[in-house]
Amino acid sequence: MVVKVYGPTYAAPKGVVMCLIEKEIEFESVPVDLSKGENKTPEFLKIQPFGKIPVIQDGDYTLYESRAINRYLAEKYKNQGTELLGKTIEERGLVEQWLEVEAQNFHPPLHKLVLHVLFAPIRGFPSDPKVIEESEVKLLKVLDIYEERLSKSKYLAGDFFSLADLSHLPFGYYLVNQTGRENLVRERKHVSAWWDDISTRPSWQKVLQLYKYPV
DSSP: OOEEEEOTTSHHHHHHHHHHHHTTOOEEEEOOOGGGTGGGSHHHHHHOTTOOSOEEEETTEEEESHHHHHHHHHHHTTTSSOOOSOSSHHHHHHHHHHHHHIIIIIHHHHHHHHIIIIIHHHHTOOOOHHHHHHHHHHHHHHHHHHHHHHTTOSBTTBSSOOHHHHTTHHHHHHHHHTSSOTHHHHTSHHHHHHHHHHHTSHHHHHHHHHSOOOO
16 A cells, blocks of 8 residues: 655655655655645645645545654554654653654744745745744754753664654754754754764655755
8 A cells, every 4th residue: 555645845744755764665745836725725625624734645544744644654554664663662752752842842943943034035024033033042942952862862762763853854954954053953062963863864865865845
């Protein structure tokens, strides 16, 4: 059974594609052009009523929200590819903990930063310097906590690569490569080493080869 993944050109779906590759799951990509409003068509809204990407279809099963999708894929196909959820209940707990940290603490300020630094000029709305400054301050605090954590373990949930690490790549790519703020990562020895490790994984490199970022 081939898993369909919608919208892999964009950031969040790239994490799903990486998960599919890590789990050695055969997949088919379905382009969705947000600039043309293809995510707001009646057909698309039938599978994602909020008009967001990514969405997957695994046979007759449809699922949206990237973190939920990746948890599902890692659990359903746990007997193949890379173990991304941990081998024990304690490891799973740490994976879930750091997934929540990414969702609640890392992603929100980074998303605002990317929106106002990178996309505001493209989309023609004013960039807010106050939002940029506040987002940077919040992100710095999070990265300081990461630095402390990564001084004690190779990856966020322990000494194994997991969904907790993978989830940082789609928007982390913008931070390191396109916002002019690579120093936020590079000034932190352990965060920098961790980023180099996860961003050079063959699966992520394959994602970047297959699907270029839209900007």
